[in-house]
Amino acid sequence: MSYILVSEDENDESIELPCEEDGTLLLSTLSAQYPGASGLKYRNPDSGALRGVRLVEGRFYPPDAGWGNHVYICVFPKVENKRKSDEQLENSTAKTKRMENRPKCSDLIVLGLPWKTTEQDLRQYFEAYGEVLMAQVKKDPKTGQSKGFGFMRFGNYESQVRVLSKRHMIDGRWCDVKIPNSKESQATELSRKVFVGRCTEDLTADDLREYFSKYGEVTDVFIPKPFRAFAFVTFMDPEVAQSLCGEDHIVKGTSIHVSNAVPKNESGGHHGRMHGRMDGRGGHGGMGGPPMGGFGSGPGPNGPFAGAQMPHHGNMGSGGGGGNMWNQGNGGGGNRGGDIPNLAALGNSLGLGTLGIGGNHPGGQGNTGGQGGVNAAPPTLSMGALNLGAALPLSSAMVAAALGQAGLGLFGGNFQSAALSQAENQGMANPQNPHIPNTTSTPSLGGGNAQRSGFLEWMNQTQGSGDANNSNQGPWPQRDVKQGFGMSVSP
């Protein structure tokens, strides 16, 4: 058994870490001492330069000459990769908006703790990610025995995001960290996600990830399948996401348009937001562009957030509304690192609020309308617009199916009834009553039977597009898989 020297910083005290029999060092071994570490490097004595250590599937491989007696230095994921300096942002009024929009930390539940793990252990482990405001292990009041789970809270949101994006080896067990069910209404990470319109089919998730990574850490890329000419990119830092909104970018030769994926402050209320048309008749043409006048394309600097404060319009008439009510409707997908089947998160993004149906907000301001082609800027689209082109095979029935089935199969009863009542209010196809005509003609996934087929297939489709480099059978990683969840998630 050989050991290699590892330290957190070049001048820090080092720790001897045991190698495996094949000479590799397990990432988990490293994480046990340096939680959050994502890589290793060492100073090459010949060149004086730093060298990275090869990491494949959770194992570090020694340099050609063997590990030697270098001191290996931990590499941690970057966070300070913002596009604009804080100074620049300081004076802008937009900044204020953004700050308001910045999600706050919530308590996090930590599942799967070893019985022996104490609150001190818990705190100590997570402090590697940032300031820990609170850490508690739930115990039986009588015996004092741990119940195997606990709660903790970070002082800054980026720590939270980072921690949520992966599983954690704590005292020898893999633990999941999630947003507690009781706190799911916070609707956090929404603002970290941008909508990318005018995508072409040859743009891959990797292309987008690579391109947008220059602005900040990308935690997820989601491309709906089948092809729908848009994508979602989620950043670690909401400010990065915000800073890109409204811009046009060129990726692999095609001009894409970035806009807000979701308005702030719209968290699944049952009032107000469902007055827009749902029947898909809002627009014409099938060619995508904003259906009618009144559609700004991009949330300009003031667009998206103004939306939350906009006056309610009972009915926008054809092509109405849309607002910015967008979400991708997959469980945060890879976003949560594409890892955890967090139903809370699912509820959030699938949630009535976030499905982005109709909307009582007038279309965005800032009118850049008239982008042609199959492309449409989502913030300006209503469900009607969604049903426009063949390029957008998402029918309201589909949505109903998703909601209905979610209610039936996965969520509690209130979810279902809420979904249904919304469906009824909207006169949309009732997932429970296929007789009720579906006014849209979009075939959607399940053909005419979207009523029932929807959700699971839909999930399966959407899963894996974010970061499909693992070979898991199911849409979600398995708990007992020891290694190799690529960082990809989310919030």
Add this chain to the structure above:
DNA sequence: GTTGAGCGTT
């Protein structure tokens, strides 16, 4: 003293 999906005595 055993256990291993879940959701917080205040």
